[in-house]
Amino acid sequence: MIFIRDEPVHDEAEMAEYQRLNRERGSDGFDVKRLAFYGAADALEGPAPDGVVVLEFPSVEEARAWYQSPGYQAALQHRLKAATYRVIITEGV
Structure with a gap:
């Protein structure tokens, strides 16, 4: 699963609440692995994102x-109020 934040956060309080809820709930029993989490991103084509998160799940079904x-x-x-993202589920190899 890929989260692409297109622009900077426009509501810090809402983003903080989103992050708090995610910390408290964790993965809620799902097998999720962080592969990338807001590290430096170098756009080789297209507009540069403000941030990228990549999560790995055992299957597309589990990600969904x-x-x-x-x-x-x-x-x-809360995330929807805080910033504009694109979220993509893609099948791995």
Whole structure:
């Protein structure tokens, strides 16, 4: 799963609440691994993102289940108010 933040955060309080909820709930029993978390990003093509997160799940189905879980959906409402993201689930190799 890839999270691309296109612009800087425009509501710090909402982002802080999103992060707090994610810390408290953790992965809620899902097998999730952080592969990239807001490290330096060098755009070779297209516009440079403000931030990128890459999460690994055992399957697309598990990634979708995590995203749709009550715990993440509660946090998501705050992220949507805080910043503009694109979120992509892609199948690995």
